[in-house]
Amino acid sequence: MRKFLSLVLVATLLMSVFAFTASADGETTITIAVSGSASEIALRKETGDLFCELNPQYSVEWIDLGDDRVTKTMTLISSGAAPDILYINENIVTYASRGVLEPLGEYVAREGEGYLDYFYPSLLALDTWQDELYALPQEVSPYLIYYNKDLFEKYGVELPTDDWTFEQWYEACKSISSAGAADGVYGQNVMGWADQALMVLSRMGVEVYNEDATQIWTAQPENYDKALEAFTFFANAYLEDKICPTPSEITAMGKAFDQAFRNQLLAMDAAGLWNLPTYLDEPLNFNWDVVMSPLSTDGTRTNRAGILNWGIYSGSNNKDAAWELLKFLTGHEGQMIVAKYNMALPSAYDEEANQLIVDSHFPENVEAFIKANEFIEQGDSFSVAEDEINTALMAELNSMVLGLESPEEALNNFNDFAVETLEEALDSIYG
Amino acid sequence: MRKTGNAVPAQKYKKPITQRVGFWAFLFLLPTILGFIVFVIWPVVMSTIYSFTNYDGVRAYQFVGFKNYTKLLTNKEFLGSLWNTLYFAVGTVPLGCLLAIFVAVVLNQKIHLKNFYRTCFFMPTVVSMIAVSVVWQLVFNANNGLANSLLGHLGIPPQKWLGSVTQAMPTVIFITVWKGLGTNVVIFLAGLTGVNSALFEAAEIDGAGAWDKFWHVTIPSLRPTITFVLINNSIGSFQAFDQIYMLTGGGPAKATQTISYLIYKNAFEYFKQGYASAMAYLLFIVIMIISLAQLRISSNAKN
Structure with a gap:
C-alpha cells in the first residue's frame, strides 16, 4: 500500500512538472507594474494586448501598484519580487543610483543610430544618471x-x-x-x-x-x-x-x-x-x-511635468523580452494609445499621436499642453x-x-x- | 567493600523513534516551529542586524555601528514622533480601559436587550480600520460633518478637527478608543464572569453600596484582566499606524506622526531600512520598559 501511495505521489509530481513545462513552452511572460485610475489601467491593458497580438511569443502580466506606488515598488524591490518592467515617475535617479534599474545603453545601441531622436531630449535627460540611460518615457503631462x-x-x-x-x-x-x-x-x-x-x-x-x-x-x-x-x-x-x-x-x-x-x-x-x-x-x-x-x-x-517612465528591473530574468515590451510601450503604437485616451502627451516627437490630442479639442486650449512640453525643467529629479x-x-x-x-x-x-x-x-x- | 554481585548493568531498552511520544509531538509541532522561525525569529534577527547597517533595501549593506541609534536620539523628527506616540498611548490606553470597564460592568447587569447592546459595542471591532476611518472622516468633516452640525445646535462654532494641529490627535484618539472598545469590553466581561458571586453577597451583608462593591470587589477581582488589557493596549497604541495613515497622514504639520508611521516612511519611501530598523528597536525598548513597569505596578498593588 505504501509503495502504491509513493508511486502515486511521484507520478503526480512528474505530471505537474510536465504540465508546467508545457504551459511555459514557447511563451515568455513579462511582468510589468501598473498604477493609476481605471482609465489608465485600461490604457495599459489595451497596449499590452496589442503587443501580445503582434508578438504571440510573449504574454504580459500586470502588477497593480495601487495608489501608493512608491511604497509598493520599494517593497517589491526589497523582496526581490519586482516586475521585469518598473513604473517610475520623474525620480529615475533615485532608483538608478541604487542599482535598481538596468542600464539601457546596450539595448538602445541594438536599435541603431538615431533611435533616441524620437524622444524629447529634456525627458531623456531626466532618465540619465552618470551619462547612462536608465529608462524611457512614455507619457508626459506638463502642469x-x-x-x-x-x-x-x-x-x-x-x-x-x-x-x-x-x-x-x-x-x-x-x-x-x-x-x-x-x-x-x-x-x-x-x-x-x-x-x-x-x-x-x-x-x-x-x-x-x-x-x-x-x-x-x-x-x-x-x-x-x-x-x-x-x-x-x-x-x-x-x-x-x-x-x-x-x-x-x-x-x-x-x-x-x-x-x-x-x-x-x-x-x-x-x-x-x-x-x-x-x-x-x-x-x-x-x-x-x-x-x-x-x-x-x-x-x-x-x-x-508629471512623467511616466518605464525602466527594466536590474534583477529581471527576462531583460531582452522586457526591452521588447518597453520599446513597444514607448514607440509609435504605444504613444498612439496614450494619445487616444487623452491621458497624457506622447513623450516623443510623434506628430500623428500629438495630432490626436490636438484634434480632441478637449479642452479648447488643449494645444497649450503640447506648447508647454518644450519648457520642461525640474532639476530636483536629479x-x-x-x-x-x-x-x-x-x-x-x-x-x-x-x-x-x-x-x-x-x-x-x-x-x-x-x-x-x-x-x-x-x-x-x-x- | 564487599561486592554484592557481579551483575552487568542492564542495557537500557530503547523504543524505536517512531514509538516515542516526543517524536510525534515534535513532528506535529514542526510546521508551527518552522513558521515561527521563518516568520518571526528570522525577521527579528535580520532587523537587529540591519539596525546596525546602512541597508537601503536594495544594495549590499555596510555596518555602521551605533550610528543609526545615536542619530535617532538627536533627531528632532524622531523625538517629535516619539512624543506623539506617547501622547497617543496616554490618550488611548487609560481612556479605553476605563470606558471598557464601565461598559462591561453595565452590560454584566440583568438588563433588557443585553445581547443586543453587547453586539452593538462589539461591532466596530469587526469593521476594518479603513472603513471606520472613511466614516469618521465624514463625521469630522470641517465643512458639513455631523460633529460640527451638532456643535452648531449648541451654539459652538465649527471646528477643524483632523485639520487642526491641536485637535487632530485627540480626534484620532477618540476614533481609536471607539474602534477598540468592543474588544476590551469582551475581555472584561469574561473577567467579570470569573468574579466569585459570594464576594458580592458578603459585601452586601456587610452593607456595601454599589460603589463600594465596584471599588472593593469588582476592581480587585479584575486586576489580572486590567493588567492584560493595559499591556495589550499599550503595545497596540505604540504600534498605531493604519488610523494615522488613513485619517491624517501624520499631519497637520506632523502633529499626528507616530513612530510606526515614521518607520514606514523611512523603510518604504526613503530607502533607509537600516535606519528604520533602529527606530523599530528603540520603539521595542520603550514598549518593553512600559510593559515591565505596568507588570511591576500591578504586582506591587497585588502584594
Whole structure:
C-alpha cells in the first residue's frame, strides 16, 4: 500500500512538472507594474494586448501598484519580487543610483543610430544618471492651470491667456479669493503636493538644488535672501491674502484639491492631462479651460511635468523580452494609445499621436499642453533623495502656513534637514 | 567493600523513534516551529542586524555601528514622533480601559436587550480600520460633518478637527478608543464572569453600596484582566499606524506622526531600512520598559 501511495505521489509530481513545462513552452511572460485610475489601467491593458497580438511569443502580466506606488515598488524591490518592467515617475535617479534599474545603453545601441531622436531630449535627460540611460518615457503631462471660467466671470476677473505673468496670476488668485470669500471660494492651491509648490518657487527664481543636485540651493548663503523671500510669499499667500485653504484644511474638509476644483471651491487647479479622462467621463457642470502656467518673475518660461517612465528591473530574468515590451510601450503604437485616451502627451516627437490630442479639442486650449512640453525643467529629479527632501519641504511650508513657524524658521529647518539628508544620501551612494 | 554481585548493568531498552511520544509531538509541532522561525525569529534577527547597517533595501549593506541609534536620539523628527506616540498611548490606553470597564460592568447587569447592546459595542471591532476611518472622516468633516452640525445646535462654532494641529490627535484618539472598545469590553466581561458571586453577597451583608462593591470587589477581582488589557493596549497604541495613515497622514504639520508611521516612511519611501530598523528597536525598548513597569505596578498593588 505504501509503495502504491509513493508511486502515486511521484507520478503526480512528474505530471505537474510536465504540465508546467508545457504551459511555459514557447511563451515568455513579462511582468510589468501598473498604477493609476481605471482609465489608465485600461490604457495599459489595451497596449499590452496589442503587443501580445503582434508578438504571440510573449504574454504580459500586470502588477497593480495601487495608489501608493512608491511604497509598493520599494517593497517589491526589497523582496526581490519586482516586475521585469518598473513604473517610475520623474525620480529615475533615485532608483538608478541604487542599482535598481538596468542600464539601457546596450539595448538602445541594438536599435541603431538615431533611435533616441524620437524622444524629447529634456525627458531623456531626466532618465540619465552618470551619462547612462536608465529608462524611457512614455507619457508626459506638463502642469497647466485648469480654470473655472464661470467663477472668473462671476467675480469680475479677466480670463487668463497663455502669456500671463506671475503677477497677473497672483492678482487673479487674490481677487477671486477676496470676492469669493462669502461663498467659500478660493483662488488656487499652491501646495497640494510638492510639484505645485516647486512650480511656484521656480517662478520666483528659487530652486531646491544646484544644477547637478549635489547641494541644497536654498542653503547657499548667496541664495538665502531670495529663498526667504519665496517662503515669505507662501506665508502671505495663505495667512494674509488667503488664496487657498491650507492643505490640512482641505484634509479636514475631506476633499482632495481636484475635488475642490470640481466642486467650484477653487477657481484654478494646477495639474497635468490626467484630469481629462475623468472630466470626459463625468463632465464638469461649469465652463472651464486650461491655460499655460504663468511666466516666471524674470519673464522666462519653464514648466514642470508629471512623467511616466518605464525602466527594466536590474534583477529581471527576462531583460531582452522586457526591452521588447518597453520599446513597444514607448514607440509609435504605444504613444498612439496614450494619445487616444487623452491621458497624457506622447513623450516623443510623434506628430500623428500629438495630432490626436490636438484634434480632441478637449479642452479648447488643449494645444497649450503640447506648447508647454518644450519648457520642461525640474532639476530636483536629479536628486538621490528627492522624495524625502520634497516631503520635508512640504512639511515646513505646511507648518509655516499654519502659523506654527515664521518663514525664517521654516527655511532654516528645511535647510538643516535637507543639507544633512542630501549629504548622507550622496555618501551612501558614492561612498 | 564487599561486592554484592557481579551483575552487568542492564542495557537500557530503547523504543524505536517512531514509538516515542516526543517524536510525534515534535513532528506535529514542526510546521508551527518552522513558521515561527521563518516568520518571526528570522525577521527579528535580520532587523537587529540591519539596525546596525546602512541597508537601503536594495544594495549590499555596510555596518555602521551605533550610528543609526545615536542619530535617532538627536533627531528632532524622531523625538517629535516619539512624543506623539506617547501622547497617543496616554490618550488611548487609560481612556479605553476605563470606558471598557464601565461598559462591561453595565452590560454584566440583568438588563433588557443585553445581547443586543453587547453586539452593538462589539461591532466596530469587526469593521476594518479603513472603513471606520472613511466614516469618521465624514463625521469630522470641517465643512458639513455631523460633529460640527451638532456643535452648531449648541451654539459652538465649527471646528477643524483632523485639520487642526491641536485637535487632530485627540480626534484620532477618540476614533481609536471607539474602534477598540468592543474588544476590551469582551475581555472584561469574561473577567467579570470569573468574579466569585459570594464576594458580592458578603459585601452586601456587610452593607456595601454599589460603589463600594465596584471599588472593593469588582476592581480587585479584575486586576489580572486590567493588567492584560493595559499591556495589550499599550503595545497596540505604540504600534498605531493604519488610523494615522488613513485619517491624517501624520499631519497637520506632523502633529499626528507616530513612530510606526515614521518607520514606514523611512523603510518604504526613503530607502533607509537600516535606519528604520533602529527606530523599530528603540520603539521595542520603550514598549518593553512600559510593559515591565505596568507588570511591576500591578504586582506591587497585588502584594
